[in-house]
Amino acid sequence: MDNVIENKRRAGEYAATLVEDGMVIGLGTGSTVRYFVEALARRVREEGLDVLGFVTSGRTAALAEQLGIRIHQGDSIIPIDLTVDGADSVDAELNGIKGGGAALLFEKIIATNSKRNIWVVDESKLHERLWNFPVPVEVVPYGSFSLLRRFEQHGYQPTMRMASDGVPIATDAGHYIIDLHIEDHPNPQALATELKQTVGVVDHGLFLNIADAVIVGGTELRVVKKVTTIQEEVIK
Numbered sequence: 001m002d003n004v005i006e007n008k009r010r011a012g013e014y015a016a017t018l019v020e021d022g023m024v025i026g027l028g029t030g031s032t033v034r035y036f037v038e039a040l041a042r043r044v045r046e047e048g049l050d051v052l053g054f055v056t057s058g059r060t061a062a063l064a065e066q067l068g069i070r071i072h073q074g075d076s077i078i079p080i081d082l083t084v085d086g087a088d089s090v091d092a093e094l095n096g097i098k099g100g101g102a103a104l105l106f107e108k109i110i111a112t113n114s115k116r117n118i119w120v121v122d123e124s125k126l127h128e129r130l131w132n133f134p135v136p137v138e139v140v141p142y143g144s145f146s147l148l149r150r151f152e153q154h155g156y157q158p159t160m161r162m163a164s165d166g167v168p169i170a171t172d173a174g175h176y177i178i179d180l181h182i183e184d185h186p187n188p189q190a191l192a193t194e195l196k197q198t199v200g201v202v203d204h205g206l207f208l209n210i211a212d213a214v215i216v217g218g219t220e221l222r223v224v225k226k227v228t229t230i231q232e233e234v235i236k
């Protein structure tokens, strides 16, 4: 099996062993989280584990429901014990870029309502610095092409994310995604603040100081934790 796929599977499946009976769980989005959701569903079926899931996308909702994980319905959110999600790029401080699958807004809502956030990634996602993946920005469709030009003027090399039929892709909330191809930036927090203050921007894929731990599938399975300092241990 392809190494990347195998590494994603190991990280996702290991995260499912951390879930405890009675927990409220945030279910992220993406190909790595899929292994987590599948393994969690097996525990629900085989061990009778009782969990309530909060989903971050229509895709994850469909998967979880199909596999028999109980999903919260409606717009209210109660405190979430643990959220397991993927990431597109993770730096040495466990800051991340997310939204490669256009789910960043609901992912951020769930993450910021969670007591603990764990990301599951294959080792190719880990970098010393963040800028290995375009920063997705979720924007209101109205005026979005003016916003694109504004980002161009800032030198952010923006592209509107398009579907195969040539129209902008719509997120689950009906917004568009502009990807910023930033090669380097000295201050991720300043960029995050600037984006949040831009009219028409709903949110962005910079997830700073959100992950408590990252499970990394590679030649070894590792968990990188953020306590007061960064700590790392080999699991298998």
Ligand SMILES: O=C[C@H](O)[C@H](O)[C@H](O)COP(=O)(O)O
Binding pocket: 028, 029, 030, 031, 032, 033, 085, 086, 087, 088, 098, 099, 100, 101, 102, 103, 104, 107
């Ligand atoms: O919008 C999508 C999410 O942020 C995903 O969690 C992220 O793109 C990672 O996905 P994958 O595990 O498929 O690489």
